[in-house]
Amino acid sequence: MQDDKTGVILDIDDVCISYSGELAVRNVSLPIYEKKITAIIGPSGCGKSTLLRSLNRMNDFIPGCELTGTVTFGDVNLVNADPVDLRRRIGMVFQRPNPFPKSIHRNVAWGPTINGFSGDMDERVEKALQQAALWDEVKDRLQDSALNLSGGQQQRLCIARALAMEPEIILMDEPCSALDPVSTARIEDLLFELKENYTIVIVTHNMQQAARVSEYTAFLENGVLVEYGDTEDVFTNPRNQRTEDYVTGRFG
Amino acid sequence: MKQSHIRYSEKLLEILFFLCAAISVVTTIAVIVVLAVETYGFLKQVPVTEFLFGTLWTPLLEPKSYGLLPLLSGTMLIVVGASLVALPIGVASAVYLSEYASDKTRRMLKPVLEVLAGIPTVVYGFFALTFVTPIIKIFLPETHVFNAASAAIVVGIMVLPMVASLCDDALRAVPASLREGAYSLGATSFEVTTRVVLPAGLSGIFAAFVLAISRAIGETMAVTLAAGATPNLTLNPLESIQTMTAYIVQVSLGDTPAGTLTYQTLFAVAAVLFLITLVLNIAANSIMKRFQEVYE
Numbered sequence: 001m002q003d004d005k006t007g008v009i010l011d012i013d014d015v016c017i018s019y020s021g022e023l024a025v026r027n028v029s030l031p032i033y034e035k036k037i038t039a040i041i042g043p044s045g046c047g048k049s050t051l052l053r054s055l056n057r058m059n060d061f062i063p064g065c066e067l068t069g070t071v072t073f074g075d076v077n078l079v080n081a082d083p084v085d086l087r088r089r090i091g092m093v094f095q096r097p098n099p100f101p102k103s104i105h106r107n108v109a110w111g112p113t114i115n116g117f118s119g120d121m122d123e124r125v126e127k128a129l130q131q132a133a134l135w136d137e138v139k140d141r142l143q144d145s146a147l148n149l150s151g152g153q154q155q156r157l158c159i160a161r162a163l164a165m166e167p168e169i170i171l172m173d174e175p176c177s178a179l180d181p182v183s184t185a186r187i188e189d190l191l192f193e194l195k196e197n198y199t200i201v202i203v204t205h206n207m208q209q210a211a212r213v214s215e216y217t218a219f220l221e222n223g224v225l226v227e228y229g230d231t232e233d234v235f236t237n238p239r240n241q242r243t244e245d246y247v248t249g250r251f252g
Numbered sequence: 253m254k255q256s257h258i259r260y261s262e263k264l265l266e267i268l269f270f271l272c273a274a275i276s277v278v279t280t281i282a283v284i285v286v287l288a289v290e291t292y293g294f295l296k297q298v299p300v301t302e303f304l305f306g307t308l309w310t311p312l313l314e315p316k317s318y319g320l321l322p323l324l325s326g327t328m329l330i331v332v333g334a335s336l337v338a339l340p341i342g343v344a345s346a347v348y349l350s351e352y353a354s355d356k357t358r359r360m361l362k363p364v365l366e367v368l369a370g371i372p373t374v375v376y377g378f379f380a381l382t383f384v385t386p387i388i389k390i391f392l393p394e395t396h397v398f399n400a401a402s403a404a405i406v407v408g409i410m411v412l413p414m415v416a417s418l419c420d421d422a423l424r425a426v427p428a429s430l431r432e433g434a435y436s437l438g439a440t441s442f443e444v445t446t447r448v449v450l451p452a453g454l455s456g457i458f459a460a461f462v463l464a465i466s467r468a469i470g471e472t473m474a475v476t477l478a479a480g481a482t483p484n485l486t487l488n489p490l491e492s493i494q495t496m497t498a499y500i501v502q503v504s505l506g507d508t509p510a511g512t513l514t515y516q517t518l519f520a521v522a523a524v525l526f527l528i529t530l531v532l533n534i535a536a537n538s539i540m541k542r543f544q545e546v547y548e
Contacts, residue, residue, distance in 0.1 A: 056436060063355065088438030098429035101452055111437035114447065158433070165437055 152183025290519030333404025342415025377477030398480030422456025
């Protein structure tokens with residue numbers, strides 16, 4: 001927004017994303033601040049997930065998906081970066097928990113293993129599980145299948161799996177949409193602890209969640225960034241009528 | 253009045269459809285009964301231990317001997333050889349189709365695979381005899397004109413489309429979310445394939461293997477043409493052998509009178525063949541079921 005770029009870890013500049021020629025995200029410019037939580041909200045189909053997934057190049061797997069504009073990460077434009085390297089630094093948690101059909105331990109160790117981590121794996125796994133507030137529940141059954149965990153536990157395991165890579169940024173694509181309110185509350189608590197060390201971008205269509213957890217909020221509609229600012233301003237004193245209608249629940 | 257007329261014809265159709273469905277069931281049962289009766293008659297004259305563990309199979313020559321092992325070893329040579337060809341290439345093809353090929357390429361390649369599966373097996377047998385065997389002979393001149401190796405190679409090629417197609421199904425049944433999870437951790441395509449997709453699809457791949465082996469065991473035409481008609485207890489694939497299926501062809505084409513012991517060997521061999529493939533198919537089915545449950 002402003003010219004001051006201090007603390008900006010990702011600078012999204014004039015990004016357009018299209019699927020087979022059809023624009024899904026239009027000229028979005030947005031800063032992502034380091035060690036803060038940025039929420040992207042908006043009605044279904046507004047392009048918020050598309051925008052999020054472009055930040056670690058997950059749209060590469062969708063045939064016909066094209067991106068223009070720049071996303072500056074450190075000193076690289078991640079649009080041209082090596083996606084494999086990039087994803088090691090920018091982790092992701094998906095809408096539905098997607099643990100591998102392997103043991104809890106191997107799920108968390110998976111990322112470090114393929115990236116040639118040579119330190120103490122048990123320690124790394126324990127640390128990640130503790131950061132994800134799952135350690136106490138699973139420490140006695142690390143060799144059990146991850147598929148035996150509850151949905152909420154599986155999602156925290158997926159967060160632990162991403163944390164084990166020690167990424168700089170964690171992207172979360174509606175991480176609580178498949179969870180019950182208790183599990184959701186646990187994950188929201190977790191987000192507060194994680195932002196001490198990590199930058200988080202979270203897509204959600206739960207406005208209360210965005211209001212509760214984030215410092216900054218971006219409101220997208222039909223692929224257009226309608227409003228971006230401090231979460232408090234966006235929710236209590238929106239500059240745009242559409243934003244006000246959306247956050248007060250008049251549509252969406 | 254009209255309504256009862258409709259119900260009457262409904263009932264008639266139901267019976268008609270039931271009869272059609274019953275045909276295959278009744279046929280299967282009839283085949284099993286005939287196999288069992290004739291095999292029982294055979295085993296009354298030849299002790300089951302001689303039949304299963306005897307090392308000489310000469311039911312058409314004097315002195316007659318009814319040891320199944322040469323036919324079993326012949327069949328196994330074909331199965332092992334065909335597996336060595338079909339399984340690695342089949343899995344690799346499936347990996348390409350499901351993990352690397354674009355939708356367009358896939359849409360072109362899948363029908364080609366199915367065409368390959370539709371080539372009459374006699375063509376494969378002919379191909380083995382006139383094309384594969386001469387090539388093997390260039391490298392290994394001691395190879396017999398009829399030999400297990402060339403038949404095994406073409407049987408491998410024959411079951412390859414099935415292996416590739418079933419493995420492709422197994423890999424595509426692995427949810428895309430697992431791949432995304434792996435990619436999001438900075439994995440390369442190769443790592444995603446070998447460390448997530450293949451392990452997750454393993455039971456389906458295993459089931460494909462079992463079905464392929466089952467088909468290789470039952471395969472008849474190519475081995476009759478190319479592998480020979482010499483019941484031969486050997487592990488050397490360059491020698492002429494005879495498989496269980498090829499034996500059945502040989503006797504069926506001859507003028508063996510019904511009711512004789514030689515005639516009954518047909519049913520005894522067929523019963524063994526049936527039991528082996530039945531067990532394999534049941535195994536494959538139960539493996540498939542288990543892998544379908546994993547993601548539900």
